[in-house]
Amino acid sequence: xxLMLRLLTSLLAILWALLLLLQTKNNTLSPLHAKATYRTxxxxxxxxxxxxxRFDLLSPLQFKPRLYxxxxxxxxxxxxxxxxxxxxxxxxxxxxxxAIDIVVFTDSDVIFGGCALEDFVASYDAIVNAxxxxxxx
Numbered sequence: 001x002x003l004m005l006r007l008l009t010s011l012l013a014i015l016w017a018l019l020l021l022l023q024t025k026n027n028t029l030s031p032l033h034a035k036a037t038y039r040t041x042x043x044x045x046x047x048x049x050x051x052x053x054r055f056d057l058l059s060p061l062q063f064k065p066r067l068y069x070x071x072x073x074x075x076x077x078x079x080x081x082x083x084x085x086x087x088x089x090x091x092x093x094x095x096x097x098x099a100i101d102i103v104v105f106t107d108s109d110v111i112f113g114g115c116a117l118e119d120f121v122a123s124y125d126a127i128v129n130a131x132x133x134x135x136x137x
Contacts (some may be wrong), residue, residue: 032096033068036058045100046111047100049069053074086107103109
C-alpha cells in the first residue's frame with residue numbers, strides 16, 4: 001500500500017509539472033533592454049533577469065549606476081509552480097541572450113548584497129576560474 005501511494009504521488013507530481021510547463025507561454029522573442037545591461041571595464045556584457053509577474057518589465061536594482069532587471073514573465077501571467085516555473089521561463093528565454101556574456105538570473109526581491117557591481121562580476125569570475133563551471137548558484 002505504501003509503495004502504491006508513493007508511485008501515485010510521484011505520478012501526480014510528474015503530471016502536475018508537465019501541465020505547468022505546457023501552460024507557460026513562450027516569450028523567447030522578448031527583446032533585450034539596454035537598462036538591464038551592464039558593461040564591465042573589460043567590455044563584457046552582464047544582463048540581469050528575473051521571472052515574476054508581480055514586477056514591471058524593468059525592475060530597478062540597487063547597484064550604482066542604477067540598473068534594471070528585465071522581467072521575462074509576461075504581464076498578468078499567473079505565477080505557476082515557484083522555482084520550477086522560474087527556471088522554465090529562463091530556459092525558454094535564454095536563447096534570446098546570445099549576445100550577452102554573463103546572465104544574472106535573480107530571484108524577484110533578492111539580489112543586492114552590498115557590493116559594487118564590479119566586485120560582483122569579479123567574484124563571479126573567481127568562482128568560475130576556481131571551479132571551471134560557468135553556471136554559479
